[in-house]
């Protein structure tokens with residue numbers, strides 16, 4: 244049976260889930276969570292940039308390609324990942340994953356830039 248963990252989005256009170264083996268973008272797309280993905284999830288843009296505040300160590304390691312794309316993203320930090328590439332590998336100790344979608348990403352989606 245697939246293990247599910249709670250996925251918390253900063254500033255969004257709705258509850259989402261993330262399955263072990265699933266990427267953050269896959270979880271977003273199947274649950275109606277607005278996460279931009281201009282390239283369709285093939286690691287060729289950085290519009291799916293998120294910051295993983297909790298559970299980061301339970302995700303797949305970033306590839307060289309992902310790190311190259313993150314170099315192009317704004318407002319990155321140590322917790323930054325591409326939502327289409329960050330895949331949950333195991334259940335976090337706290338039982339949940341918490342992410343922040345950078346405000347400029349959200350604005351880009353809402354304003355259609």
Ligand code: FES
Pocket residue numbers: 279280281282283284285286287288289290291312325326327328
């Ligand atoms: S959707 Fe383009 S890199 Fe993730």
